[in-house]
Amino acid sequence: MCFFAVLLSSVPAQAEETPAWVNSYARYVQREAEKLNLPGYAFVYYQQGQTPKVFVYGRTARNGKRISQDTVFRLASVSKSFTGLLLSKLVKRGELDWDMGINKLLPDIPFKGAGMSQLQLQHISGQSSGFMPNAYDNLIEADYPLDRVLGELAKLEPICAPGKCYTYQNALFGAIEHYFVTHNTSYHRQIQENLFSPLGMKTASAGKGALMSSAQWAEPHIAIARNRWAKGTVASDYYRFTPAAGVNASISDMTIYLQALLGEFPTVVPPELVKEITTPRVRTTREIYRRGWRPYLTDAHYGLGWRVYQFKGHTLNYHGGWVKGYRADVSFDPEAKAGYVMLMNAESNMINSTTAEFWKRYYDQADGK
Template sequence: MSRIAKSAIVVTALWVGQAFVTEVEAFVDPAHVRSQLPAFEQYVIQSQARTGVPGLSIAIVAGDQVVYLEGFGVRRIGQPAAVSPDTVFQLASLSKPVGSTIVAGLVGRGAVRWDARIAALIPGFRMNLPDTTARVTVREMLSHQSGLPEYAGDVLVDVGFNRHELMTRTRFITLEAPLGTHYAYSNVGYTIGAAAAARPTGLAWEDVAKAVLYRPLKMHSTSSRYDDFIDASNRADPHVRSGSTWVPRIPPNDDEAESPAGGVSSSARDMANYLRLHLRNGRFEGRTVIAPRALEETRTPQISTGSGYYGLGWNVSTDPEGRLRLNHSGAFNSGAATVITYYPSEDVGIVVLSNSFPIGLPEALADGFFDLLYKGAIQRDYVPLFGEFYARFWQSIIDLYPTYPPPPVPAPPARPLASYVGAYTSDLYGTAEVVRMGQGLAVRLGPKRVTYPLEHYAGDLFLFRPVGENAYVPSGAHFGFAGHGTARTLLIDYYNTEGKGTLIRAGNDPLPGNIQEPLRNPTKLVKRVATQTNRLQSALGRSPLAGVWTVFKRYSYANNFVVANVFNRYLAVNLARVFAHP
């Protein structure tokens, strides 16, 4: 993202943490940018026609001038209202660079430090490992290196948990790597980092965002509150594909719980001002809004992503000519796709907003624009190129879930429906209720008590189709039994991408312990414990582990995850009784 002579200087500045100069000489003449706009607009029109994407809004800034600001298409399929530069779109993950800019504003004011520890900012905060709890910082959360698994916890938002609950329940997510050693994109982690940074102000994140960034930049249509997006009179409704056509997806995705990571809504006009701030290194209309040194830190590489680097809310890379490039995309499965890309030393950037399921069109338009700018012609057919990338991306997520072919005919029957009815709980996901609905069953999930009918598949397996930003395929609901009577466990595929999807019937064995992970070698463990407790058994005149052996021998050859969880809990109950005996 730098021009050739200056690119080495800028890249070096990034690596050693030097601040860019406040006033940047424009290497790209705004007049040259304007000369490419007719060809670019034709490219936009053709690409929108190819894809059928309902609406687009685009801003281009060069030399602190808004040289292009235009809307295309409609706010909602089937209605005449046109998209304009003031139409408000959901930004999805383009919210992340906005969020880190807000935190930079706080850092520049001395309200918080990038390396402030989360536990010091949020009393009682905990993660799955004590060392990570004690040391994780705002910087590590905003650069996705906290050790949280990729996308872990996002389903909590779908079923209605608020931001406070997200931060509280993070302690139940098993970390996949030591702190600072591994990049894994985490909306929950990013939200925690930003919300923690705002804590010293005593204000809600949404109010901090307005005071630090939106109001000073005259971003009058921008908000971090979902209700403000819903209430906007000039709003772009999200769309998803249904076969070969686009249809509105109502209601839009509510991501306010993760607002710093994905909950901002804005217009192209407002985002043009945001671009001007970054291209002027924290200045807007002649005054400093964000301290340059704090803003510089957001675009300093923090960790390798494997294909580039991630800063604080920015992807940091170079283009084939060595120019420094900063960008971030936003993607809602429920119908929003956005991108921002800018070249700091070139003093030029673009924002593309759309109201469609992500198929790569914003990225294709942005890359086409820079081809025109630097090479005079579009070099590649970017629309199918990015379309294929996104198709693979969505398929990789779908592949995380089990698939269910047509059941055998006849399918093994279900047990009496009353044996499935009840409340099931887990530390991470709270309560799921299985209730009677008509002649069948339904499951209610989360604080929203979102209700889904259960369709019998075979035996103790039922299916339902969740709706939400993180819902992609039908989910299995697997009931586990320990003998006859009522079900003891409920494994929900929708919840199980990190192996945390097993819930236990409320009231069963309310003892501590992680029942999500089956014992690696239960035979060895039980024998070792039995040997170590011979003296206790003799003193008691009976075998307190006899019940454990009975259950284990019955199920040890069943290759069943749920059964292993039941056995794990049963073992914990009995061992607790053994070791608690005087």
């Protein structure tokens, strides 16, 4: 299964040659994928002012069809970056407020822990709620209903005051879902009307049903042995916490997303909103030592739905995602006006090294090394 590149532009392919370093990187990724016998992936490199460079590889597992630029993948926790942007838009319009307290978001589920009266929307999106990291993810994965999980979460004592330490969560994002539902709307509707439709993201969606009704979608693959993968089923658990991990998109739509983040659709995504959600808020020291990235990171923070890395002297905005059968990464450098996304229909750690390797090569060639 060989990769092939797709240039997402009306400009003929011969009008813009793919840089040698990009082709070299694509060959590296394919070699790594072949070593691991991965079912498939798609990635895009976008440099503002140039034609996006999209590479796809492998098969969806549905009728043996090849992955294309329009194949839809689960984004897992990359969804949090969309949620941060959506919330920022709603705050700007006065429909929400970053200072909204948890008791306003969830008036029927009182949070009783010490200091929880200070827990606000900004702390949920900013991963600084104060609860122990990944609190009650086990209940999500055990298919507990959303309100039941939030009810159990409300009983916990925090490990720090809201806003004072980094405490990554999934379950707490259910408060956003709950708030929308109790106000006669939904996360699905809000993200469609505020982001997907105005940006022209035609295959992007939220929810399990939307994924499985897509014209093309990549089925999940689970590791069953070393370098062996089996087709799995689409899990429902995290889809019930859609603001945390329920968005779906193709690599063509993720290219549009990168363009929006880089300021090319200012009426839909004003640059000041992107700056707001990617402003560092809480330090995430352990990220500096993450596998694949360790040689390059000197500092790491979390903003509002985005990680903010210092990568070889450059500011890189990033988020990754992992759910059963899928991995995803999105990243962009606002100063360099460049972005990169990788989507996979397998739970492989290869994505850790390939994304870091991309930015290493990007900065090396930009710095003339």
